[in-house]
Amino acid sequence: MLLRTDAADRAVSPTGPPEPRVPAGPSPRRRPPRVLLGLSVVVAALAALPLVWLVVRVVDADPERVLALLARDRTVVLAVNSGLLVACVAGGCLVLGLLTATLLARVRLPRPGLWWVLAALPLAVPSYLLAFAVLAVRPDARGLVPLVVVLVLACTPYVTLPAAAALRAADTGPEDAARTLGRGPVGAFCRVTLPQALPAALAGTLLAALYTLSDFGAPALLRYESFTWAVQAAYEGTIDRTGAAVTAMVLAVLTLLLVLAERVARRRWTRARATTAVQRAGPVRLGPAGTALAVTGLGSVAAITLLGPPAALVGRIVAAGGVDVDWLRLLAAARSTLLLAGGAALLAVLMALPVGVLAARYRSRTVAAVESTAYLGQGLPGVVVGLSLVFFSLTAVPWLYQTAPVLVFAYAVLFLPKALGATRSAVERVPVEAEEVSRTLGRSASATWWTVTVRQAWPGVAAGGLLVMVTAMKELPATLMLRPTGVDTLATQLWAQTSMGSYGAAAPAALALLLLACVPAALLVRAGTERPGETRGS
Amino acid sequence: MSLHVRGIVAGYGGVPVLHGVDLEAGPGELVSVLGASGSGKTTLLRVVAGLHRPDAGAVHLAGEDVTGVAPERRRVGLVPQEGALFSHLDVAGNVGFGLLPAGLARLRVDRAARSGARERVRELLELVGLTGKADRMPHQLSGGERRRVALARALAPRPSVVLLDEPFSALDAGLREQVRGDAVAALRAAGSTAVLITHDRREALSVSDRVAVLHDGRLEQTAGPRELYARPATARVAAFVGDAALLPGQAAGGRVTTALGSAAIAGAPASSRGRDGTAEVVAVLRPEGLRIAGPAGRGAPAVVEHVEFLGDAVLVTARPEQDTGNGPVVRIRTGADGQWRPGDRCRVHADGPVHVVPRT
Numbered sequence: 032m033l034l035r036t037d038a039a040d041r042a043v044s045p046t047g048p049p050e051p052r053v054p055a056g057p058s059p060r061r062r063p064p065r066v067l068l069g070l071s072v073v074v075a076a077l078a079a080l081p082l083v084w085l086v087v088r089v090v091d092a093d094p095e096r097v098l099a100l101l102a103r104d105r106t107v108v109l110a111v112n113s114g115l116l117v118a119c120v121a122g123g124c125l126v127l128g129l130l131t132a133t134l135l136a137r138v139r140l141p142r143p144g145l146w147w148v149l150a151a152l153p154l155a156v157p158s159y160l161l162a163f164a165v166l167a168v169r170p171d172a173r174g175l176v177p178l179v180v181v182l183v184l185a186c187t188p189y190v191t192l193p194a195a196a197a198l199r200a201a202d203t204g205p206e207d208a209a210r211t212l213g214r215g216p217v218g219a220f221c222r223v224t225l226p227q228a229l230p231a232a233l234a235g236t237l238l239a240a241l242y243t244l245s246d247f248g249a250p251a252l253l254r255y256e257s258f259t260w261a262v263q264a265a266y267e268g269t270i271d272r273t274g275a276a277v278t279a280m281v282l283a284v285l286t287l288l289l290v291l292a293e294r295v296a297r298r299r300w301t302r303a304r305a306t307t308a309v310q311r312a313g314p315v316r317l318g319p320a321g322t323a324l325a326v327t328g329l330g331s332v333a334a335i336t337l338l339g340p341p342a343a344l345v346g347r348i349v350a351a352g353g354v355d356v357d358w359l360r361l362l363a364a365a366r367s368t369l370l371l372a373g374g375a376a377l378l379a380v381l382m383a384l385p386v387g388v389l390a391a392r393y394r395s396r397t398v399a400a401v402e403s404t405a406y407l408g409q410g411l412p413g414v415v416v417g418l419s420l421v422f423f424s425l426t427a428v429p430w431l432y433q434t435a436p437v438l439v440f441a442y443a444v445l446f447l448p449k450a451l452g453a454t455r456s457a458v459e460r461v462p463v464e465a466e467e468v469s470r471t472l473g474r475s476a477s478a479t480w481w482t483v484t485v486r487q488a489w490p491g492v493a494a495g496g497l498l499v500m501v502t503a504m505k506e507l508p509a510t511l512m513l514r515p516t517g518v519d520t521l522a523t524q525l526w527a528q529t530s531m532g533s534y535g536a537a538a539p540a541a542l543a544l545l546l547l548a549c550v551p552a553a554l555l556v557r558a559g560t561e562r563p564g565e566t567r568g569s
Numbered sequence: 570m571s572l573h574v575r576g577i578v579a580g581y582g583g584v585p586v587l588h589g590v591d592l593e594a595g596p597g598e599l600v601s602v603l604g605a606s607g608s609g610k611t612t613l614l615r616v617v618a619g620l621h622r623p624d625a626g627a628v629h630l631a632g633e634d635v636t637g638v639a640p641e642r643r644r645v646g647l648v649p650q651e652g653a654l655f656s657h658l659d660v661a662g663n664v665g666f667g668l669l670p671a672g673l674a675r676l677r678v679d680r681a682a683r684s685g686a687r688e689r690v691r692e693l694l695e696l697v698g699l700t701g702k703a704d705r706m707p708h709q710l711s712g713g714e715r716r717r718v719a720l721a722r723a724l725a726p727r728p729s730v731v732l733l734d735e736p737f738s739a740l741d742a743g744l745r746e747q748v749r750g751d752a753v754a755a756l757r758a759a760g761s762t763a764v765l766i767t768h769d770r771r772e773a774l775s776v777s778d779r780v781a782v783l784h785d786g787r788l789e790q791t792a793g794p795r796e797l798y799a800r801p802a803t804a805r806v807a808a809f810v811g812d813a814a815l816l817p818g819q820a821a822g823g824r825v826t827t828a829l830g831s832a833a834i835a836g837a838p839a840s841s842r843g844r845d846g847t848a849e850v851v852a853v854l855r856p857e858g859l860r861i862a863g864p865a866g867r868g869a870p871a872v873v874e875h876v877e878f879l880g881d882a883v884l885v886t887a888r889p890e891q892d893t894g895n896g897p898v899v900r901i902r903t904g905a906d907g908q909w910r911p912g913d914r915c916r917v918h919a920d921g922p923v924h925v926v927p928r929t
Contacts, residue, residue: 464651465656473642482672483655487657
């Protein structure tokens with residue numbers, strides 16, 4: 032194929048091809064530079080390392096033992112437990128999310144912008160903080176019901192946001208037609224308009240299911256036997272870790288299936304939704320009583336999710352008769368949290384740069400494969416990555432076992448997708464024409480890269496790094512497995528004190544984590560308010 | 570400075586878009602490349618700028634072969650469609666971008682060069698009428714202002730040739746004419762050689778010294794705007810640069826016979842007059858070159874089919890009767906007081922000699 036094109040080129044160019052300093056053509060058709068492609072392949076390989084090593088570990092183990100582990104009752108119990116949990120949470124999120132989305136998109140509310148932000152904010156609160164708040168109020172809470180409540184509150188935004196966006200964009204013409212054909216307002220909305228938003232809501236539900244299946248902190252705190260908790264228990268409780276490896280493997284397969292389902296769903300459903308003529312109706316006025324009801328509903332959900340944890344924490348501190356904080360320990364934990372997360376952000380951005388640039392500027396099957404592989408961390412639960420890197424560091428690099436580099440690497444693999452998405456969109460937003468103008472104004476390709484592309488893209492890339500940092504600060508399961516001996520982060524400190532039942536002592540770390548959660552929230556809000564300004568400007 | 574482009578063959582992934590295109594622009598000349606979308610005009614511009622490697626052919630700038638020279642060493646100015654300003658730099662930063670080197674080399678620039686660059690930026694902002702907006706950011710500018718900054722940025726390093734890629738196409742109609750007028754005035758004031766890519770025939774005819782009509786990657790004709798309009802080389806060019814009825818006819822002895830009768834051929838060489846033998850041709854009849862009269866007047870009988878009132882004139886569409894009914898119609902531009910109605914009988918004749926092109 033390539034040879035043939037070259038021959039064709041030579042056939043039509045009797046004067047001989049010009050020197051290669053002239054670019055061959057518009058970027059998407061260019062072949063990517065070898066260095067960029069090589070670096071990206073290395074990054075993809077690194078991102079795939081945890082999964083590959085887990086497979087190697089399971090394949091290496093005695094096959095009979097693996098089969099026995101797979102077939103034992105406990106696997107079935109775990110599968111049923113996790114399935115039940117995922118089903119309940121997914122159902123709860125779908126219902127609550129669609130309700131919230133309908134209110135946001137179709138009802139005239141006082142201060143509409145505020146409600147959108149409030150609906151998105153729970154994404155920033157880690158589920159184990161919510162679980163901790165539940166425990167702080169009722170120390171004997173455990174099992175499915177409180178866990179479902181916690182996870183539904185934490186995951187609903189995954190459904191609300193896409194569903195509300197879809198409802199906003201939905202064509203209300205058919206709804207008007209349904210009204211003239213004899214349906215009532217609610218009936219027409221439910222039968223005609225809601226189905227238009229359902230695909231987006233279902234894709235969001237799959238994301239919520241993925242989060243639920245991978246979540247470790249909340250099930251562990253509320254003592255619900257899910258896959259993640261079982262992996263961690265098997266890792267800590269036994270000498271032979273094949274059991275942990277097999278359970279982690281099953282979990283990884285399940286989560287990757289969910290990721291795949293989400294991708295397929297998004298692709299198919301978004302394509303089917305492309306309609307041409309779009310009519311949009313204004314939001315409905317509910318009257319004072321209805322508005323009050325809607326505001327109360329939305330407000331109480333937001334209050335439980337966002338104000339519940341700090342209120343419970345402060346209540347705990349007051350009940351304990353003031354703070355009895357081990358400041359030195361807290362500061363040490365905060366310091367190591369910052370250092371580890373900062374390192375993770377740096378590494379993730381460094382890894383994201385080549386792949387992000389490659390994906391933003393070049394299109395080919397190889398590029399798509401490299402990018403998808405780099406996104407693996409999105410589908411792998413923290414326990415799986417943590418466990419796999421324990422195996423890897425013990426076998427391949429024993430001198431690194433339980434050192435900061437391995438933990439930082441685990442963070443980087445887990446959160447590379449966040450940095451990658453930010454990098455790619457930041458580079459995509461720099462117009463190729465601006466780069467070309469810079470070339471004609473006398474700057475070489477590399478000078479253009481530094482003075483135009485990097486200058487315009489770095490804020491987006493940095494925001495991605497910040498997002499990785501904040502997320503890494505809250506990470507629990509991989510940190511528990513991989514942290515250097517004697518080093519505590521805020522999350523592990525909270526975990527240790529909560530498992531001992533000393534909720535008062537855990538409160539300061541929890542408050543610190545909650546404050547951290549505000550950072551991406553602030554970014555989110557800023558991005559949300561800035562976007563209209565940007566479009567107006569361009 | 571002059572631009573010579575010879576025999577450019579270029580394409581994407583082995584599929585040629587340009588099949589041997591020649592283009593020339595003398596010093597200070599403004600040449601338009603006119604073509605429909607997909608005709609390859611942007612590819613031609615990218616080849617000249619050095620952003621696209623041609624498969625064959627050569628680009629000469631100021632007498633020097635620059636075919637293999639990187640874009641940053643060609644001294645060409647580029648004004649892309651939407652301006653493509655550097656969004657991280659203010660207006661002065663954008664205009665001065667090409668005046669000082671980047672990176673460490675910038676530290677070695679002496680004070681005189683710096684103040685020279687500042688002076689040049691000021692000069693250009695004055696030229697494009699943006700004095701006082703030097704510290705605005707691109708997102709604070711209107712669409713027209715952004716085009717003018719893009720032009721100033723391209724002109725700042727005194728390029729050998731300025732390339733404009735449909736810079737006015739995305740503007741509103743009224744604004745477009747004003748920005749275009751300002752931009753062309755600035756180009757003329759700077760004395761720049763310029764190549765303007767456009768798909769708008771009015772734009773091409775009104776501002777350029779010469780127009781090159783590109784079709785399917787081949788040049789159909791290159792000529793001054795008046796000549797292009799009055800004496801198009803092919804029927805396609807004739808239709809592309811203006812409204813015209815293309816009537817098939819037979820040329821013989823310096824005269825052409827069409828559905829409208831016989832008329833003298835414009836510019837027919839004296840030697841051909843009176844010579845025997847006929848040739849199949851197409852007569853190009855512009856609406857303003859035709860006259861309409863009542864049934865008793867001069868010319869071929871026709872029936873009015875459609876009347877358009879334009880304000881300052883009336884455009885009458887008529888079908889010559891001699892035709893069997895499915896032949897081509899002609900359009901006649903006549904005074905605004907003409908009281909024509911569909912169905913009216915009339916007579917139509919060409920006022921003066923008629924331009925003919927070979928029939929293909």
